[in-house]
Amino acid sequence: MTMFILLLLFGLCTGQFNPNVACGRTSIVHLFEWRWEDIAEECERYLGPNGFGGVQISPPNENLIITNPNRPWWERYQPISYQICSRSGDEQQFRDMVTRCNNVQVHIYVDAVINHMCGSGVGKGNFSTCGTYYNSNESSFPGVPYSHHDFNDKKCKTGSGDIENYGDADQVRDCRLVSLLDLALEKDYVRGKIADYLNKLIDIGVAGFRLDAAKHMWPGDIQAIVTRLNDLNTKWFPNGTRPFIFQEVIDLGGEGISCKEYFDIGRITEFKYGTKLGIVIRKWDNEKMAYLKNWGEGWGFMPTDRATVFIDNHDNQRGHGAGGASILTFFDSRLYKMAVGFMLAHPYGFTRIMSSYSWPRNFVDGKDINDWVGPPSHSDGSTKAVTINEDDTCGNDWVCEHRWRQIKNMVIFRNVVSGQALTNWWDNGENQIAFGRGNVGFIVFNNDCRDMDVTLNTGLPAGTYCDVISGQKDGTGCSGTEITVSSTGSARFTISSSAEDPFIAIQVNAKL
Numbered sequence: 001m002t003m004f005i006l007l008l009l010f011g012l013c014t015g016q017f018n019p020n021v022a023c024g025r026t027s028i029v030h031l032f033e034w035r036w037e038d039i040a041e042e043c044e045r046y047l048g049p050n051g052f053g054g055v056q057i058s059p060p061n062e063n064l065i066i067t068n069p070n071r072p073w074w075e076r077y078q079p080i081s082y083q084i085c086s087r088s089g090d091e092q093q094f095r096d097m098v099t100r101c102n103n104v105q106v107h108i109y110v111d112a113v114i115n116h117m118c119g120s121g122v123g124k125g126n127f128s129t130c131g132t133y134y135n136s137n138e139s140s141f142p143g144v145p146y147s148h149h150d151f152n153d154k155k156c157k158t159g160s161g162d163i164e165n166y167g168d169a170d171q172v173r174d175c176r177l178v179s180l181l182d183l184a185l186e187k188d189y190v191r192g193k194i195a196d197y198l199n200k201l202i203d204i205g206v207a208g209f210r211l212d213a214a215k216h217m218w219p220g221d222i223q224a225i226v227t228r229l230n231d232l233n234t235k236w237f238p239n240g241t242r243p244f245i246f247q248e249v250i251d252l253g254g255e256g257i258s259c260k261e262y263f264d265i266g267r268i269t270e271f272k273y274g275t276k277l278g279i280v281i282r283k284w285d286n287e288k289m290a291y292l293k294n295w296g297e298g299w300g301f302m303p304t305d306r307a308t309v310f311i312d313n314h315d316n317q318r319g320h321g322a323g324g325a326s327i328l329t330f331f332d333s334r335l336y337k338m339a340v341g342f343m344l345a346h347p348y349g350f351t352r353i354m355s356s357y358s359w360p361r362n363f364v365d366g367k368d369i370n371d372w373v374g375p376p377s378h379s380d381g382s383t384k385a386v387t388i389n390e391d392d393t394c395g396n397d398w399v400c401e402h403r404w405r406q407i408k409n410m411v412i413f414r415n416v417v418s419g420q421a422l423t424n425w426w427d428n429g430e431n432q433i434a435f436g437r438g439n440v441g442f443i444v445f446n447n448d449c450r451d452m453d454v455t456l457n458t459g460l461p462a463g464t465y466c467d468v469i470s471g472q473k474d475g476t477g478c479s480g481t482e483i484t485v486s487s488t489g490s491a492r493f494t495i496s497s498s499a500e501d502p503f504i505a506i507q508v509n510a511k512l
């Protein structure tokens with residue numbers, strides 16, 4: 001009986017905060033706009049074998065088709081029904097993906113758009129990904145069904161019906177986010193429809209949800225929906241496993257809503273992380289990497305067991321959402337790799353890698369006029385396949401940051417050092433830093449404009465290690481720089497300020 005109560009308490013405490021990744025895996029990757037068929041292949045041929053814990057997928061439900069501009073990525077944030085039917089694929093393809101990924105220990109996390117339906121001004125018709133009728137003038141969505149009774153219009157107090165002031169928590173929750181028809185989540189009926197949708201996904205085998213626009217939903221409403229969710233499918237997860245919940249709340253401070261209000265429900269996206277790290281690595285505002293010594297809660301971030309962290313996401317890599325100009329992306333590949341490397345080496349937070357498609361970025365008066373451009377697609381609007389080149393990179397304009405050697409090897413590094421404390425911090429007071437994780441891994445950065453030549457205590461067992469940034473261990477050989485750790489644990493590191501990747505990482509599984 002005591003055992004039962006203990007288990008129950010444990011379950012309640014860790015349930016929605018535990019990312020539900022398979023043992024030994026520590027990160028997920030957002031395969032933004034990928035087709036389900038391609039994700040299934042990627043799980044089997046790459047993510048499973050390389051230790052990735054899961055995939056955040058784009059919203060799988062039916063959405064509005066927008067043709068002006070032509071099929072923007074953001075049409076997927078305008079739901080029409082909860083049928084599994086989008087540019088990424090149909091329900092059968094979705095089921096096949098979930099099964100195949102789970103079978104290789106890679107779990108699926110669904111981007112759940114449950115705060116709203118489509119924009120209020122999009123008219124009526126059946127121009128949706130599965131042809132389901134909608135009438136935005138009457139807030140009518142027969143595919144669910146929702147009628148005007150299920151929306152917040154009467155509660156919203158602003159003149160436009162849109163959110164006008166982010167300092168006012170009531171309007172942020174009860175008014176329309178950029179005109180999107182706002183659901184009345186306090187209604188039992190609406191909660192039930194959403195829970196049915198999420199439970200269907202859980203029963204298919206997904207491991208958790210990103211809750212889109214969580215800031216725009218009352219914490220009590222989210223909690224009520226989450227409480228209705230089923231435990232995960234026991235075909236792949238232990239009995240009684242709760243879905244992982246991470247909530248999109250952008251809290252950079254100074255607004256009417258704080259991420260703290262959501263701590264009881266699940267994890268939260270820590271937007272300060274990428275914003276600040278971008279500033280440090282770009283060396284703006286006199287920031288230096290040496291100041292990263294107390295990175296994490298010491299920088300005013302939320303508690304590590306509540307944080308989901310990332311360098312960029314699908315919004316702020318193109319100027320949507322928050323974060324501003326400091327955000328690093330694949331466009332700044334040299335600095336980006338350092339930022340992702342630092343994130344994956346550092347113990348703070350649950351880590352998510354971004355995997356993008358390229359688009360013709362075009363700044364006019366400081367704004368990217370192509371920020372809307374959708375995934376690589378054929379003239380009929382269908383999304384192009386992710387092709388794989390000889391050298392393991394992706395074709396068809398898919399960037400596949402997760403396949404960059406430096407990033408992939410740091411995903412593995414994080415798995416190897418998991419649970420180990422941050423040790424042996426060293427810095428030169430400027431932008432040369434180093435730190436270890438127990439006696440298992442060690443990483444060194446040179447983001448100064450001068451060369452680095454230092455001998456540091458790594459804490460690692462003596463031996464020759466293969467740097468997993470400049471190369472990797474292949475069989476018994478090493479395609480990168482070799483680092484020798486002495487019997488006292490010290491090693492010499494030389495990093496040119498002009499190195500293609502000015503950082504070195506070693507870990508015990510890449511010992512020669």
Ligand code: QV4
Pocket residue numbers: 074075076077078113119120121122162177178179180212213214215248250315320321322
């Ligand atoms: C516009 C005007 C309205 C006007 C309307 C008339 O802004 O005032 O009434 O036209 O038709 C798109 C357009 C936007 C348009 C709107 C409705 O960009 O101009 O309104 O559609 O038609 C994504 C995009 C949005 C997009 C939305 C829906 O980023 O640009 O809006 O999808 O297609 C805040 C939130 C945070 C949010 C972030 C972007 O706190 O929650 O903004 N992030 C999430 C997602 C994001 C998504 C949404 C929320 C909405 O990560 O990708 O927005 O689901 O910080």
Ligand code: CA
Pocket residue numbers: 115172173174175182183216217
């Ligand atoms: Ca709302």
